[in-house]
Amino acid sequence: MSGTWQCSPAELEVHLGFRESNPQSKHAEFLGPPFLTVCCLLPSFSRLDMDRFLMRNVTKGTTTVKRKKSLDNDDDVETAEDTETMQRSQKISKKNNFDDENEPQTERIETLCQTFSEILTTDLVWKKVIKSNLDLSHTILFSKGIANTVMELLEEEVVYFTGDLAKVQVFGRWHNIPRKQATYGDPGLTYKYSGKETPGRAWPPVVKAVRDLVNRVTGYHYNFVLINRYKDGQDKMGEHKDDERELHPDTPIASLSLGQTRDFYFRHQDTRPPKKLNIDKVQMPLHHGTLLLMNPPTNRYWYHALPPRATAKGVRVNLTFRKVVPAAASSSSNNKQ
Structure with missing residues (x-):
């Protein structure tokens, strides 16, 4: 998940996950109790x-x-x-x-x-997290048995990007993305983020089945998915906002987590340099089988990230479902050309 931004080279490295925004921070402060329902x-x-x-x-x-x-x-x-x-x-x-x-x-x-x-x-059973322009909903969608089967099938079916699509260019230099990525979507759709355009390849059967379930339980119609695979706690994702113009503004990002539990945090844009507001960071663990909705206007005001965790040894696979507006995606593609 990535977005558009204006920042210094150092901030861009943080965004891409090549540098931690707060290297001294080694411990997580979780928001509320763990998911108990x-x-x-x-x-x-x-x-x-x-x-x-x-x-x-x-x-x-x-x-x-x-x-x-x-x-x-x-x-x-x-x-x-x-x-x-x-x-x-x-x-x-x-x-x-x-x-x-x-x-x-x-x-x-x-x-x-x-x-x-x-x-x-x-x-x-959905739980809510509400703060200044932050609106999150989360639930345990899968029991461990179901989540295990879904993850096994994803490991068999998902084909991750290689070559240029697996890299990002920063100030003229190419870097490997610190995780694996894949995108799938309805015919003709593309999604541009982090300066690159990714194709909406045909839905694999298990991804399509999960998409249909997410559509049903949320009431939204998702037509595109970005899949991130983190091999262990060294793989990470830097701070960013999913605010691309081809995304439907009234549809939340639906994020399904499978595998290794990892900490996920949100930081208000006005708490980044130059700091204008004093708003606490919101942090939460995302467990095996958790579905998180980032409801509007969250992505307009809050950055989110998945920091590295040396103690996390297992694989994590995350599916972020989005609704891409075809006209906007086409316009974005034409502008790029």
Whole structure:
């Protein structure tokens, strides 16, 4: 995710992730408690998922599961509600053969789509973060079992850029982007960011399935996706705003995180040099299966970034869905020529 900006060479290096904006900052201050709410009707909600999350906020058709002891205690006592939830989860998994890794890929996609169809919008518990011109919504979209399968299929299907599309030019010098990237979209669409234009290649089956689900649970129609793959905590993304003119101004950026939990932060534009306002940075961990909406006018006023974390050893894959306005994209392309 990148945008348009005016800055010094040093600030541009920060934007591109080649330099940390605050190298002395080694610790994160998380906004509020970790994500503790998931819905037990999510398919393939396993015992391991229950050990990672607390069940709160009883909604229609859901069962509340309360762990009786510490989440780190293997001797936790199961309630009748625990058993009921586990049985329901096992029934859904068995019906869909969801955990069968030997299933042919086409059938795995069909099974995944069937599983997605059982995720109800009324089952998702959304949380809000509101600040000065900042509007964020987030929820746990996938249980660990579903998120694992989606990530496995993405690792098989997504083709990441190489060559010039995998580099960025800074003051006449070419640099490798500190992560892998890929874009997919509806026919004829392109997306220009960080000074380069990327094609909307045909949707891979798993990406299309995830897009359709995100469209359904958010109520928006996304037609383009930028995928970033971070091999470990050394891969990063510098501060930037997704404010390209070809993006629909009233449609939020929908960001789905899979794999390694990483810290994600927002910084108000007027807290950057020259500093005009004193507004605290907003930071939050993005977990495996988290869907985050950056609602308008967030991207007009707030930069966001994914800083490096030496302790993060696993792979993170992030899909950011956008709505590209074809006329604006075409105009941008013509202006470039």
